[in-house]
Amino acid sequence: MIAEAQRLQSVQEYYFSKKLQEIANMQTDIPIISLGIGSPDLQPAPEVIETLIKESQAGVNGYQSYRGLPEMRNAMAQFYLSKFEVEVNSNSEILPLIGSKEGIMHISMAFLNEGDKVLIPNPGYPTYTSVTELIQAEPLFYDLKGENNWLPDFEQLEKLAEQKPKIMWINYPHMPTGATASREVLGQLVAFAKRHQILIVNDNPYSFILNDHPTSILSIDGAKEVAIELNSLSKTFNIAGWRIGMVLGKEEFIHSILKVKSNMDSGMNYAIQKAAAKALEVSEEWYDNLTKIYAERRQIIYQICNKLNVKYDPNAVGMFIWAKLPEGIDDKSFIDEILYTKKVFITPGSIFGSNGEGYIRFSLCAPVEKLTEVLKRL
Incomplete structure (x- = not known):
């Protein structure tokens, strides 16, 4: 057997x-x-479908770069600048992903060793826990509760930090509760990560659904030193099955993730990348x-x-x-x-x-x- x-x-x-x-x-x-x-x-927007059809008929079907098309990365960078007031280098601080769920595995493989501790929200997206366990790291659950507006309890976080976690998953706007984190709370999280040398990963695919104040953790001063952000085009642009995501952060972090990604998958379909770039430019x-x-x-x-x-x-x-x-x-x-x-x-x-x-x-x-x-x- x-x-x-x-x-x-x-x-x-x-x-x-x-x-x-x-x-x-x-x-x-x-x-x-x-x-x-x-x-x-x-x-999706009509112009996105039109671009997909046009580029599919162009006959570019070969393997694409692991880093994605420059025009798609540029569109991602411009999107973050216009929507979040976050400036990133499209050549070195953005890595397109075949969906952000893939990114959870890539990030975990890039930074976690067997036995490393990982801070995971409770309640939270189940994949944070399952990937952590597949990597054979150890989940440390931190409480999110309704009486605290589904925000972290920093006293509890300080106690958990004594176990020296290496990664902390956060997800605002939060799934499943719909809670949002203010810039003040995100600033506290960045300060916490700096004190304890923890990599924060903010999973941020819900910012543009019924939300008047889209926010990125990378807009917080000093966040790039300790934080990266996952995002996805699935929800905002109605292209979930197209599998277009991204991770953003400083070059050193992105390079580590690329080491994993380039050994696990290939570049995205050319026409889908061109259509994704068009989606990021909708009015x-x-x-x-x-x-x-x-x-x-x-x-x-x-x-x-x-x-x-x-x-x-x-x-x-x-x-x-x-x-x-x-x-x-x-x-x-x-x-x-x-x-x-x-x-x-x-x-x-x-x-x-x-x-x-x-x-x-x-x-x-x-x-x-x-x-x-x-x-x-x-």
Whole structure:
């Protein structure tokens, strides 16, 4: 018998991989409506599609540079300058990625040794934990709680820092809660990282969904010495399946990540890179229209929350609604009852960590018609 690697004993198949397969196998008399995963259902801008078609027909199909096309890197740099007031060198401080999820693995492999400690938010994106365990590093979970607006407790962080963590994952705007971090809080995080020589990685794909104040940690004075940032075009520009992400930071950090990336994958498709560069140049009207669509959907989700007697924060941002169940109700049992009786899938909060127990998460990636149908079924 050929046994799997021991490192796989610490991780399980991704929750959505299993749950979506279960849903696909269900025999139902009415279609199941999924409000679970954040997969944009809207179309990219017309000029982005036009560019993709045009460049696909140009016949450039060979392997591309691991660093990406210069025009795409330039567009990424200009995007950060215009949207975040962050100046980066497009030749040395940006590395395009085949999706930012890939970047979580590349960054971990670039900086972590077996046994290194990693600060991970609870609740937070499950991939931070699974990748840490695959690398055979050790997760150190730091609490994010509703009573503290889902922001770090710096007293707890100082105690955890005694274990000498090497990387700290942060994610603002935060998934799954929609919480935002002020410049003051980001400044505290940078100061904390400097005191303890920790590399902060801010995972920042939700800044332009229902958020009036997009912020990058790299806009904080001195952040480049201890911080890098992941970003993605998936959510903002409705191109999730295209797998276009990026990591930004000082040259030394980027070079280390490139060492891993260049040995694990190849350059992105030429036409997709050209179309991605076009996406980064869309007008302000694009962002305004996106906001209007998601705002309309959010109002119906609020009605669904009221119908289910769950509490939500109207100040939260991003493409999800995070809601608290009444005390004593198990989130996984609750969502399964809704799934099996109403044929509606909602994400249980506990998959994001112990501090997510008793919460549920709704995705805004469903048209008004489907959301209205959910309301009717309930």
